[in-house]
Amino acid sequence: MVVHRRLEVSEVGDVTVVRFVDRKILDEANIQELGQELYHLVEKEGRKQLLLNFSNVEFLSSAALGKLITMDKKVKVNGGRLQLSNIRPEIYEVFAITKLNKLFDIKDDEAAALEAF
16 A cells, blocks of 8 residues: 555545545645555546545645546546546636546546546
8 A cells, every 4th residue: 555645545335435635736746745655546546437536635736636637547548537626716716727527527526526437
């Protein structure tokens, strides 16, 4: 079992629910580590259904968005699905401005995202 420092990982049925430990995802070293932990879930652990819950996240840098885009590609290549939930309005605005709200499947809350799988 891998120790996740940046993520809290749990299972709801066949869906892997991922919550972020950090409230502010800004620091480059933390973002690198976060990316490695996310990619590990898909590439090494073979997780196919992933839900990223952003309820703890207050700030998200553009570098973190890059990790999410790469994560989305890795999940799709492996035949899985990625959902995002609980994104604060000020963070969602960044997704909307960058048109990433079209790339990602974003739900208001975790329950809605789980139902969508």
